[in-house]
Amino acid sequence: xxxxxxxxxxxxHEGGHVNDPRDPGGETxxxxxxxxxxxxxxAALTLDRAKEIYRADFWDRxxxxxLPLAIALPLFDYAVNSGIKQAVKSLQRAIGANVDGVLGxxxxxxxxxxxxxxTVIDLQAERLVFMASLPTFGTFGRGWSRRVIATAVEALT
Numbered sequence: 001x002x003x004x005x006x007x008x009x010x011x012x013h014e015g016g017h018v019n020d021p022r023d024p025g026g027e028t029x030x031x032x033x034x035x036x037x038x039x040x041x042x043a044a045l046t047l048d049r050a051k052e053i054y055r056a057d058f059w060d061r062x063x064x065x066x067l068p069l070a071i072a073l074p075l076f077d078y079a080v081n082s083g084i085k086q087a088v089k090s091l092q093r094a095i096g097a098n099v100d101g102v103l104g105x106x107x108x109x110x111x112x113x114x115x116x117x118x119t120v121i122d123l124q125a126e127r128l129v130f131m132a133s134l135p136t137f138g139t140f141g142r143g144w145s146r147r148v149i150a151t152a153v154e155a156l157t
Contacts, residue, residue: 068116095114124152
């Protein structure tokens with residue numbers, strides 16, 4: 001799996017320009033929120049600029065090119081949707097590693113001892129538990145759940 005493939009999947013979930021008052025991220029385009037990127041002109045954001053942000057601020061920070069292919073996709077999608085630290089903590093819980101939110105050598109060593117299929121399933125389960133705890137789950141939970149399932153299927157095929 002390459003970054004391009006992962007990006008295409010994430011963008012397929014994120015969509016275009018929205019400013020839903022129920023979304024704590026506020027104005028968002030291609031999944032890039034004004035809350036997280038206050039210096040970006042969200043309405044004028046191009047797909048190429050969104051791809052640059054995703055590459056530098058998510059994929060590269062997760063060392064996506066170094067991760068097993070089946071793990072990189074769901075972890076990247078989770079990080080985009082809920083933040084890197086939350087995604088890594090859920091991965092660590094899923095694999096029984098020390099939960100500190102840092103994707104370091106100890107987490108990677110533990111990850112290497114598990115099957116990719118079990119890790120993806122356990123990571124996506126952790127992700128759903130986290131999402132269900134959010135106050136906006138009643139509003140956005142159905143779509144988030146579909147996204148989690150679709151991402152797991154893509155990662156495991």
